[in-house]
Amino acid sequence: MRLINLETLELESFIGYGKIPCYAILSHTWGPDEVTYADMTTMSREELGKKAGYEKIVKFGQFVRDRDVPKPAGRVPRCAEDRRTGRKNAPMWPSAYRPTHIWVDTCCIDKSSSSELSEAINSMFAWYQEAVFCVAILEDYEHPVGASSSQFRPSEDAFLECRWFTRGWTLQELLAPGRLFFVDKNWVSLGPRFEVLDSVSAASGIDAMYLQNGGWQKANIAKRLSWAAKRETTRPEDLAYCLLGVFGVHMPLLYGEGGHSAFIRLQEEIIKEFDDHSIFAWGRRNHAKAGPWNESPNVVLGAFASHPSQFQGLDNVQTYSGDEEEPHTVTNKGIRIRLPIVKVEGNTTIAILRCHTSDPLGGFMGIYIEPCPLKPGVWCRSSSTPALACVSDNVAQSAETRLIFLLKKTTPAHESIETMESISSVSVTAGAHGGGCGYDIVSAAPEELWDTRYGTLRLRRGRLSATALISMDRLNGRGRQPGGAKEYFVLLLRVDPSSRWGFPDVGLVAWRRAGKAKTRDLERCHLTNQDSVRPHTAQLRLKGRAMRTVTARIGIELVGGTRTYVVSLTRE
Numbered sequence: 001m002r003l004i005n006l007e008t009l010e011l012e013s014f015i016g017y018g019k020i021p022c023y024a025i026l027s028h029t030w031g032p033d034e035v036t037y038a039d040m041t042t043m044s045r046e047e048l049g050k051k052a053g054y055e056k057i058v059k060f061g062q063f064v065r066d067r068d069v070p071k072p073a074g075r076v077p078r079c080a081e082d083r084r085t086g087r088k089n090a091p092m093w094p095s096a097y098r099p100t101h102i103w104v105d106t107c108c109i110d111k112s113s114s115s116e117l118s119e120a121i122n123s124m125f126a127w128y129q130e131a132v133f134c135v136a137i138l139e140d141y142e143h144p145v146g147a148s149s150s151q152f153r154p155s156e157d158a159f160l161e162c163r164w165f166t167r168g169w170t171l172q173e174l175l176a177p178g179r180l181f182f183v184d185k186n187w188v189s190l191g192p193r194f195e196v197l198d199s200v201s202a203a204s205g206i207d208a209m210y211l212q213n214g215g216w217q218k219a220n221i222a223k224r225l226s227w228a229a230k231r232e233t234t235r236p237e238d239l240a241y242c243l244l245g246v247f248g249v250h251m252p253l254l255y256g257e258g259g260h261s262a263f264i265r266l267q268e269e270i271i272k273e274f275d276d277h278s279i280f281a282w283g284r285r286n287h288a289k290a291g292p293w294n295e296s297p298n299v300v301l302g303a304f305a306s307h308p309s310q311f312q313g314l315d316n317v318q319t320y321s322g323d324e325e326e327p328h329t330v331t332n333k334g335i336r337i338r339l340p341i342v343k344v345e346g347n348t349t350i351a352i353l354r355c356h357t358s359d360p361l362g363g364f365m366g367i368y369i370e371p372c373p374l375k376p377g378v379w380c381r382s383s384s385t386p387a388l389a390c391v392s393d394n395v396a397q398s399a400e401t402r403l404i405f406l407l408k409k410t411t412p413a414h415e416s417i418e419t420m421e422s423i424s425s426v427s428v429t430a431g432a433h434g435g436g437c438g439y440d441i442v443s444a445a446p447e448e449l450w451d452t453r454y455g456t457l458r459l460r461r462g463r464l465s466a467t468a469l470i471s472m473d474r475l476n477g478r479g480r481q482p483g484g485a486k487e488y489f490v491l492l493l494r495v496d497p498s499s500r501w502g503f504p505d506v507g508l509v510a511w512r513r514a515g516k517a518k519t520r521d522l523e524r525c526h527l528t529n530q531d532s533v534r535p536h537t538a539q540l541r542l543k544g545r546a547m548r549t550v551t552a553r554i555g556i557e558l559v560g561g562t563r564t565y566v567v568s569l570t571r572e
Contacts, residue, residue, distance in 0.1 A: 001127065002037075002108040003101035006061050011040050011108070012101070023101040024064045025131035027173035027180075028056065029139060029163050034106040056137070057104055059187050063135060064102055067181075099132045118253045125245020128176035135181050136173065138162045143188040165203040168233035168242040174204060175216045176245065205230070205315070216246070221270060222278035222317040222355070225305075229312035237262040239308060249273055260306050264409045267304045268330055275327060277353040278317050280406075281365050282310040283381075283388050300374055301381030303335050303367075303406035316358045317365065326403075334378045335406040340399035342366075342391070350389045351379075351406075352399055357390070364391040371536045372407050376555035376566070380407040383535075423556070426493060426504060426565040428455035428468065439569060442488070442515070444468040445522040459495060459504075459565075466493040467522040469511060472550070472571065487542055488514060490525050491552060491567065494533045504565060506552045507533035508540035548572065 001014050003023050014020045034053035048054040109120045128134060141162050164170050174180070182190040182200075190196060194212060201208040206227050210216045216224070224246055233239045236259030244250060249269040254262070267279060282305040305311065328337035340352040348368065355365040366389040368382035428441065444450035445467045449458045457466050471486040492507035509529045511517070517525075532538065540550045550571050557566045 001103075001123075003103050004057065004061070004108065006065060006100055006102060009045075009057070009061060011037075020130075021101050022099045022132050023103050024060075024099040025103045025128055025134045025177070026056075026060050026105070027128075027134055027136040027164075027170055027177075029167055029170070030106065031139070035104075037107050037110045038112070040107045053106060057102075057107070060104065060135060060137075061102055063183065063187055064099055067098075067133075103127065103131070114253070121241050121253060122244060122250045125172050125176050125248075128173055128245075129178065131177060133179035133181060134173065134177035135183060136164060136170070137183050137185070137187070138164050138190075139185050140164075141184050142186060143184040143190065159199060160203045162203065166231055168228060168231040168239050171204075171228055171231060172242060172245045174200070174206075174211070207315070220278045220317060220319045221247070221274055221276045222281045222311055222314050225279075225282075225308050225311040226313070226315040228308040230309070239263065240266040243308075247273070260409075263307060264304050268408075271328060271330065271335075275321075276319055278314075278319050278355050279304075280353055280367060281314060281317050281355050281388060283367075299383070300372065300407065300411045301383055302409040302411065303381065304409050306410050317355050318358050319355050321354065330408060331405070333405050334372075334375065334408055336403070337406060338401060338403045340396065340401045341369075341404070342395055342399035344395065348382075348385070349379075350391060351404070352391055352396055363393070364396050365389065366391045369406070371553050371555065373536055373554075374411060374556070375405075375407065376557050378405045378407055423563050423565055424459050425562075426457040426459065426466075426554075426567060427559055428457075428470075428491065428567045428569065439470055439472045442469045442471050443517050443519075443522065445519040447519060457493065465495065465523075465526050467491070467526045468493075469517045469522060470569070472569075486514065487548075487550075488512070489540055489542070489550060490517075490522065490529075491569075492526050492529060492533055492538075493567070494526075494530075504554060505533045505535050506538045506554050506567060508538045508550060508552055510540060510542075542571075 001020055002011050003014065003021065004010070005012050031052060033051050035048060035051055035057060039048060039051065105124075110116050138159070141158055180193040182193070182196060184190060193200060197208050197211060201211060204211075204227070206216075210219050210223075225243075228239065228243060228246075231239070233242060235255065237253070237255055237257060239259055240262035241253060243266060247266075247270050249266070249272075251265055251269050257265075271279060280303050326338045328335055330336075342350050342352065344350060349370065350366040351369050352364050352366040356363060357365060368385040368387070368389055369379040370382045372378040372380040374380075428439075441450070441452040441455055444452055444457075449466065450456070450468065451458075452468075457468075468491045469488065470491055471488050473486060488511040490509045490511050492509060494505045494507070507529060509525060509532055511525075536554060538552045542548045542550060548571050550569065553568045553570075555566055555568070556563055559566065
């Protein structure tokens with residue numbers, strides 16, 4: 001760790017935890033003329049004095065030298081030695097405590113070294129925690145002329161709109177220090193954090209209970225991420241990297257990977273340490289008038305958020321522990337997690353999280369899910385309903401707990417369009433829950449593309465639809481109905497090149513007549529039932545004493561070593 005000696009204003013290096021002297025630390029927003037590590041090591045004092053950033057360092061040092069900080073209650077930072085006793089590696093707390101060094105991020109880190117930068121960013125939260133105190137300078141706020149610091153009233157708009165409260169890196173600098181002092185652009189003291197707590201809470205959007213005595217550690221994942229929802233960083237990856245210390249996780253820095261990938265990696269590290277479903281509670285509640293949702297419609301939604309802004313307005317999420325908790329893990333198939341699943345309003349599926357809201361509209365929180373069009377056996381967030389669901393107690397009691405895989409990250413739909421161009425056939429098969437009954441393709445259109453013996457359809461460029469009349473053994477309440485009675489329905493396939501998914505949609509329509517159907521009847525059925533065609537999944541409620549439901553789901557599987565669209569028919 002590098003520190004600036006208060007007496008000489010020269011950089012000094014310290015290796016070893018117990019050898020670091022007592023220091024104060026600066027929190028600020030960067031300007032255009034900051035002093036870098038290279039400047040401090042190559043420029044003369046006269047040359048440095050011409051830079052605006054050096055004046056900030058000098059005045060910070062003067063502020064620290066003039067300030068006495070009595071010993072606080074609680075944990076004591078480690079220092080190199082106790083000046084009163086001379087004991088090495090002992091906490092140093094004179095009655096009037098004065099740090100001997102200061103730390104400023106612009107010049108105490110050699111940013112030309114990627115390894116040093118990575119180590120610094122992964123350590124920075126701890127550095128702010130271990131400082132004797134931190135000084136936050138609000139460089140776009142000026143205290144009224146002639147007013148004393150005791151007359152400070154920070155509820156004014158100028159304070160609430162300070163840039164310091166909008167930057168990503170200053171979030172950890174607000175939470176980590178045990179002692180934090182605010183000063184204006186002229187280094188006029190505005191007071192310690194606890195004296196201006198309400199105004200800081202209003203400006204940062206963080207409840208006051210989390211801003212003192214380490215209270216931030218009691219906040220769940222969604223709440224902590226909501227604090228960063230409106231914050232910005234110059235480099236997109238930094239919006240993830242600046243949150244490492246807030247969650248106590250570490251990961252290597254990969255500048256150039258993009259903000260989305262960095263934020264996904266951050267969430268992967270978080271769920272290794274926290275069994276907290278609120279990490280999946282992003283989007284907006286379905287009764288909200290507006291929210292942070294700004295994804296392109298041409299995506300397949302994953303379980304992880306793409307950006308902290310998707311947690312905006314979700315600071316009232318509460319979490320609870322389940323009776324039989326099973327840890328969720330990230331696998332190469334997706335996020336493996338056990339969740340209560342419930343179907344509502346026909347074909348809509350909700351996965352219920354161990355979360356609820358604290359507002360009057362409360363209830364359990366859930367996410368709308370649907371079969372993933374890119375990976376068989378995997379679920380993804382519903383593209384048509386990206387909002388969060390509020391689930392009542394009655395609905396939650398009817399849920400069935402299942403082990404499922406959730407798509408990890410949001411994926412562009414063009415990946416499925418490329419898949420469509422490389423796959424040339426569709427196979428119809430009975431699913432694992434087919435009710436013990438087989439099926440037959442009675443007739444199909446266009447006839448030249450169907451092989452009804454094997455239930456396969458060859459896709460042909462320019463052909464937009466295909467239809468098959470299917471029969472299944474009829475069931476009664478005790479199983480297969482005697483006498484060979486059949487249920488008939490029509491499977492509709494629509495191959496639409498302009499589809500956002502880029503591969504066949506499916507539909508199911510009841511068929512009242514027995515026997516083969518003519519080609520023109522099947523084509524007419526397709527034309528008159530376009531509203532029944534859906535992406536991924538279609539359902540049809542069969543009439544009769546058994547009242548069964550047939551479901552058709554489409555995915556991609558290997559059939560005979562060839563990637564094939566597979567329509568799986570199940571009956572429940």
